[in-house]
Amino acid sequence: MIFGLTFSSLRLLILSLAALSQIYLFYRARRAIRSLHRSDRFRSLAVFGTGAAIFLLFALNLYILFRPIPWAYPSTPAQIGFFYPPAIWGLGSIFSALLLLLSQIAGGIVRFAAHLLRQIACHAAASAPPDSERRRFLQAGAGALFAAPILLSGYGAAYAGRNGGVQELTLPFGRPLRVVQLTDLHAGVYMNREQLRCYADRVISLQPDLFVLTGDYVSNSLSFLPGCLEEMARVRAPYGTFATLGNHEHWYAGLGELQEIFRKSSIPLLNNEHRVIPTERGPFAVAGVDDLRNGDPDLDAALQGIGPSVPILLLSHRPEIFPEAAGRGIPLTLSGHYHGGQIKIDVPGGGVSLAHLRSPYPEGLYRIGNSRLYVSRGIGTTFTPVRLNAPPEVTLIELT
Numbered sequence: 001m002i003f004g005l006t007f008s009s010l011r012l013l014i015l016s017l018a019a020l021s022q023i024y025l026f027y028r029a030r031r032a033i034r035s036l037h038r039s040d041r042f043r044s045l046a047v048f049g050t051g052a053a054i055f056l057l058f059a060l061n062l063y064i065l066f067r068p069i070p071w072a073y074p075s076t077p078a079q080i081g082f083f084y085p086p087a088i089w090g091l092g093s094i095f096s097a098l099l100l101l102l103s104q105i106a107g108g109i110v111r112f113a114a115h116l117l118r119q120i121a122c123h124a125a126a127s128a129p130p131d132s133e134r135r136r137f138l139q140a141g142a143g144a145l146f147a148a149p150i151l152l153s154g155y156g157a158a159y160a161g162r163n164g165g166v167q168e169l170t171l172p173f174g175r176p177l178r179v180v181q182l183t184d185l186h187a188g189v190y191m192n193r194e195q196l197r198c199y200a201d202r203v204i205s206l207q208p209d210l211f212v213l214t215g216d217y218v219s220n221s222l223s224f225l226p227g228c229l230e231e232m233a234r235v236r237a238p239y240g241t242f243a244t245l246g247n248h249e250h251w252y253a254g255l256g257e258l259q260e261i262f263r264k265s266s267i268p269l270l271n272n273e274h275r276v277i278p279t280e281r282g283p284f285a286v287a288g289v290d291d292l293r294n295g296d297p298d299l300d301a302a303l304q305g306i307g308p309s310v311p312i313l314l315l316s317h318r319p320e321i322f323p324e325a326a327g328r329g330i331p332l333t334l335s336g337h338y339h340g341g342q343i344k345i346d347v348p349g350g351g352v353s354l355a356h357l358r359s360p361y362p363e364g365l366y367r368i369g370n371s372r373l374y375v376s377r378g379i380g381t382t383f384t385p386v387r388l389n390a391p392p393e394v395t396l397i398e399l400t
Helices: 007-034 040-066 076-120 132-160 193-206 222-232 247-252 255-265 299-303 319-327 354-358
Strands: 165-171 177-182 210-214 241-244 273-277 284-288 312-315 332-335 345-347 350-352 364-368 371-375 393-399
Touching (some): 076 132, 165 371, 210 312, 222 247, 222 255, 241 284, 241 312, 350 354
Parallel strands (some): 165 393, 177 210, 284 312, 312 332
Antiparallel strands (some): 364 371
């Protein structure tokens, strides 16, 4: 929750802001078009065309967000030509409207202050003549305020959202293991099968002893899950591949259906259960719990039967299980869910994003006693394909 808001209330608030942004941007555009020294017919057509474009982009973005797309996977040209423009507009238009509104409010305050100063100076009757240069300057400034967030959103989708790397860290565990984690894949219109294959190839190149997946395999349709798991099943780690569920899977299917899909993919799904894996240096356990909010998590069931000398690697889509895991002496928990904020602003003392306001564990490494939690930024996106200051990551963990 953020400031007492549930996730559903927060989503409704963002959608309301987005809708109001469309209305405000159309109002500003209409006013700018009507000030042009062009024919009435031209201005009417321009106002109609602008309104139609704003409505179409906004409607397409809403459809993509809330309606399952029937395509198995869109091609990269389809992503670029059909899916990305409304998504970039959807996010950028909110910030464009906010910047323009703030500039309008600031301009009104400045004009009011100037009016008061003229009255104090006893020059209220002398009105300044219109300044065409000043008007052009203000129009250029308004254009920049409108364009900058759109361009930044485009950058976040085209480059920052795809320019991920391998995040490497070394942690104590009691068994020497090379673990690779992927999380928040969000297969769908913004993560097609070709991209998933590239990530699987990258994992293979890292030669992990153990490959783990920590939830949110799809974005807005279960139809993408089998193909996603087929690509991940190409990774053949000596100690296996293990997965746990995220909230997105529970949104679109029941547990039985999900278990059947994972069974067909030959990827073991650890849903409140574990596997003990023997090694030359002694056994270790991989345990997984269901999603903390949308599933039915049971840490007791996940750990039942594990000997006290066996180190445990816990998989949980959401990281908020960490205090309980640390209380059980679990040396390492791997999570995701928050995408590192996905859109994050750096400020003194750390980053600010919706995720950083919602959770004490938005990204990175945390420690309680001898227990550690690592929260990966993941590789996919949700609601918008834009990532800013929170690049995707493949996580490579050298356990000692």
